[in-house]
Amino acid sequence: MVLDTGKDLVADTPKGIWSWVTTVDHKRIGLMYGTTALVAFFIAGLEALLIRLQLTNANGTILSADAYNQLFTMHGLTMLLVVVMPVGAAFMNYFIPLHIGARDVAFPRANAFSFWLFLFATVMLLSSFVLGGAPDGGWFGYAPLSTQLEEFVRMDFYSIGAQLLGVASIMASANFIATVFTMRAPGMTLMRIPVFTWMAVVVSFLLIFSLPIFGVGLFQMFFDRNFGANFFGGGGDPLLWQHLFWLFGHPEVYVLVLPAMGIVSEVFPVFSRKPLFGYPFVVFSGIAIGFMGFGVWAHHMYTAGLGPVAEAGFGIATMLIAVPTGVKIFNWIGTMWGGKIRFEVPMLFAIGFVSLFVIGGLSGVLHSVVPSDYQQHDSYFVVAHFHYVLFGGGVFGFVAGAYYWYPKWTGRMLDKRLGLWHFWLMIVGFNLTFAPMHILGLNGMARRTYRYPEGLGWEFWNQVATVGSFLIGISFVIFAWNLIKSRKHGRVAGDDPWDARTLEWSISSPPPVHNFDEIPVVAHVDDWWHRKYATNDDGRAVRMADVTGGSAGGTVTGGQDGGHVADIHMPSPSYYPIVAAFGIMTTGYGLVYLPGGWVAVGAGLLVALWGFFGWSLEPVTRDGDHD
Amino acid sequence: MWVFLGSECMFFGSMIATFLLYRNEIADGPGADIFNIPFTSASSFVLLMSSLTMVLAHHAFGKGDARGTRIWLAATALLGITFLAGQIFEFTEFVHEGLTLSTSSFGSAFYMLTGFHGGHVALGVVMLLAMLFLSTEGRLRDDGGLNVELVGLYWHFVDIVWIVIFTVVYLLQI
Numbered sequence: 025m026v027l028d029t030g031k032d033l034v035a036d037t038p039k040g041i042w043s044w045v046t047t048v049d050h051k052r053i054g055l056m057y058g059t060t061a062l063v064a065f066f067i068a069g070l071e072a073l074l075i076r077l078q079l080t081n082a083n084g085t086i087l088s089a090d091a092y093n094q095l096f097t098m099h100g101l102t103m104l105l106v107v108v109m110p111v112g113a114a115f116m117n118y119f120i121p122l123h124i125g126a127r128d129v130a131f132p133r134a135n136a137f138s139f140w141l142f143l144f145a146t147v148m149l150l151s152s153f154v155l156g157g158a159p160d161g162g163w164f165g166y167a168p169l170s171t172q173l174e175e176f177v178r179m180d181f182y183s184i185g186a187q188l189l190g191v192a193s194i195m196a197s198a199n200f201i202a203t204v205f206t207m208r209a210p211g212m213t214l215m216r217i218p219v220f221t222w223m224a225v226v227v228s229f230l231l232i233f234s235l236p237i238f239g240v241g242l243f244q245m246f247f248d249r250n251f252g253a254n255f256f257g258g259g260g261d262p263l264l265w266q267h268l269f270w271l272f273g274h275p276e277v278y279v280l281v282l283p284a285m286g287i288v289s290e291v292f293p294v295f296s297r298k299p300l301f302g303y304p305f306v307v308f309s310g311i312a313i314g315f316m317g318f319g320v321w322a323h324h325m326y327t328a329g330l331g332p333v334a335e336a337g338f339g340i341a342t343m344l345i346a347v348p349t350g351v352k353i354f355n356w357i358g359t360m361w362g363g364k365i366r367f368e369v370p371m372l373f374a375i376g377f378v379s380l381f382v383i384g385g386l387s388g389v390l391h392s393v394v395p396s397d398y399q400q401h402d403s404y405f406v407v408a409h410f411h412y413v414l415f416g417g418g419v420f421g422f423v424a425g426a427y428y429w430y431p432k433w434t435g436r437m438l439d440k441r442l443g444l445w446h447f448w449l450m451i452v453g454f455n456l457t458f459a460p461m462h463i464l465g466l467n468g469m470a471r472r473t474y475r476y477p478e479g480l481g482w483e484f485w486n487q488v489a490t491v492g493s494f495l496i497g498i499s500f501v502i503f504a505w506n507l508i509k510s511r512k513h514g515r516v517a518g519d520d521p522w523d524a525r526t527l528e529w530s531i532s533s534p535p536p537v538h539n540f541d542e543i544p545v546v547a548h549v550d551d552w553w554h555r556k557y558a559t560n561d562d563g564r565a566v567r568m569a570d571v572t573g574g575s576a577g578g579t580v581t582g583g584q585d586g587g588h589v590a591d592i593h594m595p596s597p598s599y600y601p602i603v604a605a606f607g608i609m610t611t612g613y614g615l616v617y618l619p620g621g622w623v624a625v626g627a628g629l630l631v632a633l634w635g636f637f638g639w640s641l642e643p644v645t646r647d648g649d650h651d
Numbered sequence: 652m653w654v655f656l657g658s659e660c661m662f663f664g665s666m667i668a669t670f671l672l673y674r675n676e677i678a679d680g681p682g683a684d685i686f687n688i689p690f691t692s693a694s695s696f697v698l699l700m701s702s703l704t705m706v707l708a709h710h711a712f713g714k715g716d717a718r719g720t721r722i723w724l725a726a727t728a729l730l731g732i733t734f735l736a737g738q739i740f741e742f743t744e745f746v747h748e749g750l751t752l753s754t755s756s757f758g759s760a761f762y763m764l765t766g767f768h769g770g771h772v773a774l775g776v777v778m779l780l781a782m783l784f785l786s787t788e789g790r791l792r793d794d795g796g797l798n799v800e801l802v803g804l805y806w807h808f809v810d811i812v813w814i815v816i817f818t819v820v821y822l823l824q825i
Contacts, residue, residue: 198655232655236662244669247763252753255669255763260756264672268665637781 046597048132054118061110068102071095076493082478092474093160100163112283116224122528123221125209130202132595138196140605145188152181167256167265171248180616183242190235197228211546218526223286226314230275238272270321278317284421288374294524295371296363302355309348316345335394342392369443373424380416405465411458435533436514442506449499456492460485525550604635666764673756694737701730702810712799728779
């Protein structure tokens with residue numbers, strides 16, 4: 025491509041379905057991740073509403089025990105692995121390159137492959153409902169429940185589906201790490217990259233080191249089920265699965281919540297018109313959480329009988345991990361303190377995030393105390409805790425990010441009035457749903473049971489929770505309507521509607537394919553802010569006259585010799601990633617339906633091999649695409 | 652690539668941990684006494700030598716010596732195939748002596764660990780052969796994608812893991 029002006033390039037953006045299928049553009053891949061996750065979120069949300077309907081009254085009759093088992097397993101599995109993780113991946117895909125001043129991720133086609141593999145694995149997991157039954161052993165899949173062979177394929181869908189999602193995540197993570205460590209713009213030192221991108225790096229390392237452990241556990245489960253191996257049965261020890269699973273599962277919770285923490289760390293400074301309070305502390309406490317996240321897994325297993333020494337050790341480690349988390353919370357409050365706060369919708373969601381996350385964090389500290397946890401284990405108190413952390417924390421943070429960055433994705437603002445409805449319905453519904461579960465849990469209501477008898481005094485709070493869950497449902501319908509409506513009819517946003525601080529706001533909305541006309545040269549944390557504002561003698565920010573916002577063509581140069589406006593080589597589209605991912609999915613289906621599936625295994629591997637070789641041999645940039 | 656190898660370390664680490672846990676869970680089947688140490692030492696030596704030939708291939712490629720690259724790539728692949736043949740022979744022997752994946756937890760852990768390692772070697776051989784094929788057509792590049800350096804890194808990693816596996820599984824029989 026020859027670069028004339030940014031506008032022409034936007035006009036040249038390829039259109040049509042084929043261009044999306046073969047795209048290697050990190051922004052499009054990010055949007056596809058986000059859309060897939062949103063659809064999956066509605067499916068998993070419907071599952072949750074069915075669960076709530078069943079539990080509204082004693083002796084509920086809406087679902088059978090079997091259907092209930094499938095629904096709560098798939099709700100957990102989908103929400104964690106197919107919704108929250110990919111939403112994180114969506115934001116990371118879109119904003120890591122924009123945050124560090126790069127034109128794409130380090131391996132664009134591997135990035136496309138990660139997405140397609142994720143999408144196919146998602147399709148595979150969801151298709152299990154009609155192809156022999158969905159997984160029904162809980163998202164944690166404890167052996168020996170998960171290795172019993174009474175249902176032919178259900179937990180095979182679990183082991184293979186989660187395995188493929190894991191492979192996709194490992195590839196995506198390696199890609200993000202390589203991008204951040206090798207492709208930063210000049211002057212963008214590690215201590216100048218935005219906090220969101222820092223958290224993305226921590227998350228990527230967590231995934232890289234925890235997913236393979238899960239992978240081994242999944243393979244062992246698969247071998248036990250299909251080839252008569254004895255990892256968890258026979259002479260084997262079912263506790264091994266719990267160790268392998270939680271050694272992945274606990275870092276996984278931080279994988280879910282750290283991106284949300286990164287997002288609110290971007291939102292608070294912008295809407296308080298102050299720099300983030302204690303940037304290095306936020307970054308290093310994120311890294312500390314990453315390290316400590318690997319040392320607390322056994323607090324999920326206190327009742328398994330590990331012995332007092334191990335339990336005490338893990339208890340103390342769990343209390344310690346609350347410290348860096350608390351540091352971040354004080355940093356966010358410190359950012360708001362004395363700031364000029366604008367209560368826009370993203371800011372409201374970010375404040376909601378902090379409030380609810382604190383509640384969830386406090387009940388988490390309760391769990392770290394071993395005797396207390398004996399009482400709460402497997403009760404609704406735990407359900408309340410992790411929904412406060414993952415929904416109140418994770419989802420609120422991501423929704424804040426969606427409202428904050430929607431103008432950058434589409435060039436239009438989300439409707440503020442609908443946004444306010446969404447926020448208030450969601451926060452009220454959320455607390456109505458999950459706060460009563462604390463009480464229910466302390467009164468002895470157990471998780472994962474599909475009905476409960478009358479006369480235990482649980483009906484009232486269960487009814488409240490069901491009403492709350494439907495309020496959440498309504499709030500998300502409003503959100504979906506807002507997303508669709510504003511796409512065409514929203515107020516035109518301009519390049520920098522929030523008067524924001526980081527580099528993605530210096531380019532047009534939506535950004536051109538190549539992101540930056542000239543690679544910016546960075547001199548500060550929040551570099552874009554420092555280009556717009558200088559500090560006068562009183563220490564107040566004064567807007568500089570000469571910067572009008574870097575629209576397409578008006579580039580970010582910073583007065584220094586940034587890059588060259590010439591001959592930007594962007595990677596060419598490629599269909600090999602989707603071919604390879606499709607081959608691997610076929611293999612996966614084959615493995616589920618062993619022994620008849622060996623044919624599909626072989627065929628899938630051949631297709632995958634074709635995809636990988638085509639991919640390796642194809643030049644990154646074809647000659648026709650630039651000159 | 653380094654990051655990916657870090658991930659692989661955790662993968663094999665978990666399997667080695669499983670094996671250590673189940674080292675003595677032999678049920679009614681045979682245990683570590685069926686290992687043929689001299690035979691496996693020989694095949695381990697073959698695999699380690701393939702690292703040497705891989706270094707030579709990389710060196711030759713760095714000098715632009717296409718013929719040398721081809722010879723040493725072929726040698727590496729050949730040594731890898733020899734190792735795999737040895738492993739297949741070994742597995743058959745063990746099955747004859749009554750140790751299968753489902754005999755005992757020991758058997759499960761042993762076959763999974765060494766089997767996945769064998770799978771990695773096989774994948775490495777496929778990549779080596781692909782590079783050999785490319786270099787005869789003169790299409791071997793030194794930029795992104797499949798190149799000698801990456802495959803070399805991968806190959807050395809697989810060898811190093813084997814050193815650990817060989818020590819833990821075969822030699823450490825206290």
